[in-house]
Amino acid sequence: MATQRGGGDGGDGRSEIERHLELLWRVAERPRRGPRPGLTVEEIVSAAVGVADADGLGAVSMQRVAAELGYTTMSLYRYVQSKEQLVELMADAAVGPPPDIGEAAGWRDRVELLSRALVECNRRRPWLLRVEIVGPPSGPMQLAWFEAYLEALAECGLAGYERVAVTLFINGAVRELARIAVQIEQARRAGGVSDESAGAAYAAALRRFAVPERFPNVAALVAEGVFDPEPADGGPVAAPDGADWGLVDEIGADITFGLRRLLDGVESYAREREHQAGTA
Amino acid sequence: MATQRGGGDGGDGRSEIERHLELLWRVAERPRRGPRPGLTVEEIVSAAVGVADADGLGAVSMQRVAAELGYTTMSLYRYVQSKEQLVELMADAAVGPPPDIGEAAGWRDRVELLSRALVECNRRRPWLLRVEIVGPPSGPMQLAWFEAYLEALAECGLAGYERVAVTLFINGAVRELARIAVQIEQARRAGGVSDESAGAAYAAALRRFAVPERFPNVAALVAEGVFDPEPADGGPVAAPDGADWGLVDEIGADITFGLRRLLDGVESYAREREHQAGTA
DNA sequence: ACGAAACAGTGTGCGCTATACACGATTAAG
DNA sequence: CTTAATCGTGTATAGCGCACACTGTTTCGT
Known part of the structure; x- marks a missing residue:
């Protein structure tokens, strides 16, 4: 070491x-x-x-x-x-500094806006995703983003350490998903010889190796066409609600979905606790 | 490149x-x-x-x-x-291969068990977290974990691509959180000269640089003692429900909280859609 | 059976990396 | 004016990934 x-x-x-x-x-x-x-x-x-x-x-x-x-x-x-x-x-x-999300909308939209901005950062500087995080947010900008997330989550009804948990959780997920998307994007840009894009190559690989005996679930999804680069008709609806991450559509949709479920959970959790506090 | x-x-x-x-x-x-x-x-x-x-x-x-x-x-x-x-x-x-989680419990527990095992893998081989993921899960073991997550989520009521999104989301968050925890752990183990552990050093750093004017939310949490290494009385309850990640308690609690909120959201989303489907 | 082709492992060498160390030149404190 | 601290440089070291040429082994085509 x-x-x-x-x-x-x-x-x-x-x-x-x-x-x-x-x-x-x-x-x-x-x-x-x-x-x-x-x-x-x-x-x-x-x-x-x-x-x-x-x-x-x-x-x-x-x-x-x-x-x-x-x-x-x-x-x-x-x-x-x-x-x-x-x-x-x-x-x-x-x-760089996080964007100034005004008092525009509710806390959920603010979190989503912030996450979108974070993805955009990493998309414009793909090498950022290759720098390994060495610990909790320490630098001025890292801390500014941390602060921004906490601020966005201020009125969501969560306790302090819970907001920290959600922030770190989102950051991790966004970073990792963005990493995958950026890598696909780069491979696609570099792919010259064969017609098939990197996404198609991945789909083909899954089709070859994800045999139904050992990987039934993956194989089923492959058969559904979930991993095909162009979402088949009726497949994953790209960018619902106009959520555009500037990424490969599929990954963008993944982030949107995961993020919204997480925020759903946060919302219901906070509501329930508030309710308990009211009756206690 | x-x-x-x-x-x-x-x-x-x-x-x-x-x-x-x-x-x-x-x-x-x-x-x-x-x-x-x-x-x-x-x-x-x-x-x-x-x-x-x-x-x-x-x-x-x-x-x-x-x-x-x-x-x-x-x-x-x-x-x-x-x-x-x-x-x-x-x-x-x-x-290595994912653990064989029997038919023991519900899908939520299976996902949590799987995530705990994943963290345990990375804890025992910290260098794994320093290997950068180069794309979607491709290798046999990576695919096996992917399969295991999809299997665990099989009966949660989500569509195929939604299960993929949740899996990738969880993986990203777990990996990033585990990375932070492992790094703290290593620093703590290597810290010899000064009495203060790495966690305490981080808390001190935040106290010094997270001035309330620019970082009001962070500063407030610091004042609350959220970042202190030993959770203050009444602070973050370590390992609720006996969830032990083998990590620094605080990060373990973070993962638990984030994961459960996400699964809450998944559950309510699936329930609502099922309800819609029933009335449609 | 025999030449040819393919392959395994070795040795050498190139260009590159981070960085330790000693040194002269520069500046400010006493 | 001495002295100590600092900046920038030049030199040197140990290590890295890997290209390439080469010897020796095995097997195929004939």
Whole structure:
């Protein structure tokens, strides 16, 4: 394993994780001596994000980022402790702030709007989905999204820790579904030789390997045509209620459905508890 | 980007993705000429999994795996097209088959049992959570879990594609939540110097950066003590109904809550539709 | 039976990676 | 003006994935 960020100490009083957080939040204690730094963490992160946007996460190397800035590789280490940390800074910066969903609609719509915006973020920067989440939301932007979800859920009738649970649950589901969708999308864009799109290839694979004896349910769904790229007539209704996720239709519909069931459950749970509280 | 698995062709008729799937499913077309292979894909994958179990995913290199088998690095490439592919094979093999949940209880309990088992898998092999999912469930084990979820949801009253949506939704949420929990767990285990555990450090960080002006909801929850490692009295009730995920209690409770709300929503949705169908 | 073709495993080498370390140049504190 | 801290650079190391050429083995076509 690389550097475990447990209780290490760099010589001064602050632990490693503490300094990491200070970097995330740009707590800049100005250096007291020595030459003026020619770079800022901001610049480095933004250059790295630029590289990732242009050529993917795999193209982000210390050398490439430094070259982009006209500096040498090692100079970056004056600002960042490791590449791993740089990637985390990138991830936080690149999600950007959550949209300002006014007081437009009810809390359910707000949650859905927020989730749609989150998907949109990840769709525009597919490499974000390849950055692994290292823990609970810590950076400014991550925390801003967290805050936004909690705010959206403020009046849904759930207790504090319950709202946290729902937020994390939704985030996880959305991220994972978006990952699948984006990957399909990319494969589809890259597919040149054969006519069949990646979705069709997947359907064909299922048809081949999901034998009814061992995988009866999957096989039945395959037979239904659920996994066919173009939803067959009467198949999954794409984007009900005008919910457009900008994703492969099928996955978008999946998110919509799962999210709405979850919110249904939240609603009924809150209602029931309110009722209990009233009679108690 | 590395190798896009779009429509490449290796000379024979089968596309790259096709050959990948055949390897996942161990479709062995025996070679017609030449010496007998001294290794099998099975051995290689199992050796690689052993390395990952022992020293983490970062320790898995072609050299290391080959050395473990007493072969040279390059010999592995006779069986596997790339390291990326090997990792995928590892991921599929390492989750193992889903547990056989009998006809014990209702579909809700079956889904919860399955999810608990999935979390347990990832808890015992934390490196699994660091392997990025590359697409819809394709490997034998991945598909077996998919099948198990669909089977568990068979009698919940949902249509086919709706069950798919719920399955993917749950999988995503469970995976992401488990990732956070495992990371906290590891950090806690590695934390030696300072007394405060990683959870406490996170709570402290939130207390420092989640100022009420910009993050009122988060700040309020921090003040409530929701993020404190030891749940304060009256805080989040740990493991209601005896639901033990083997994880950090707080995250386990999060999964339980989110999952049950989702299933609540599924139940009411199915009931309502059945009712509609009855009156139609 | 025999040449040819296919295949297994090895050795070498290339380009790339992160990053440790020592060094000169620069700046501010005492 | 000394001294300590810092910035940026140059150099070096250990490791990585993997392309390629090569030897030796096995089996097919004849």
